[in-house]
Amino acid sequence: MREDEEFKVDGYKWTSLDKAGKLAWVAGFTEGGAIVRIESISAFALLELTAREPLKKVDSTTGERMDKITASFHKQIDLSGITLGQIVDGLDKFYKDHRNMRVEAQKAIWIVKLEVRGAPQEFIDEEARLLRMPIGERDKERSSLLEKNQAYKETWRKWRDQIPAIFHL
Numbered sequence: 001m002r003e004d005e006e007f008k009v010d011g012y013k014w015t016s017l018d019k020a021g022k023l024a025w026v027a028g029f030t031e032g033g034a035i036v037r038i039e040s041i042s043a044f045a046l047l048e049l050t051a052r053e054p055l056k057k058v059d060s061t062t063g064e065r066m067d068k069i070t071a072s073f074h075k076q077i078d079l080s081g082i083t084l085g086q087i088v089d090g091l092d093k094f095y096k097d098h099r100n101m102r103v104e105a106q107k108a109i110w111i112v113k114l115e116v117r118g119a120p121q122e123f124i125d126e127e128a129r130l131l132r133m134p135i136g137e138r139d140k141e142r143s144s145l146l147e148k149n150q151a152y153k154e155t156w157r158k159w160r161d162q163i164p165a166i167f168h169l
Contacts, residue, residue, distance in 0.1 A: 010103060014091055022091070037078070076164040094111055110163045
């Protein structure tokens, strides 16, 4: 790596890293996620202090919805219980499929999370296929799947809270 080089990791970059480089990248990614969780707690607490009461006067369910959004966000970015080694091994496995080489590791990591947490393989394969598509095409394809494929729709509802919004971009 050069000092002035952008460190964007896709399968090509990932497979060029040695084990220590992979572990360092995963450690940095997971540490970043932990910082985001901590900072979001502060942000949500501030929002709650400033907005909950005035909004409750307009809509009595606002507090409940805010709590659900907060819990959902934390669950989406949670990688607890998954070791650095599991993530490295999972990304190595993901990038063994040449079709996945252009997928950025910050998105592929959520495929690993789905695998470790026990999502159905058919769903994982479908999500990996979607990640290989350009963003606009991916959105259309996911919408089509949700509309036309009941099994995908049910699995999506069950597992979508394990995947952060960045996964969909």
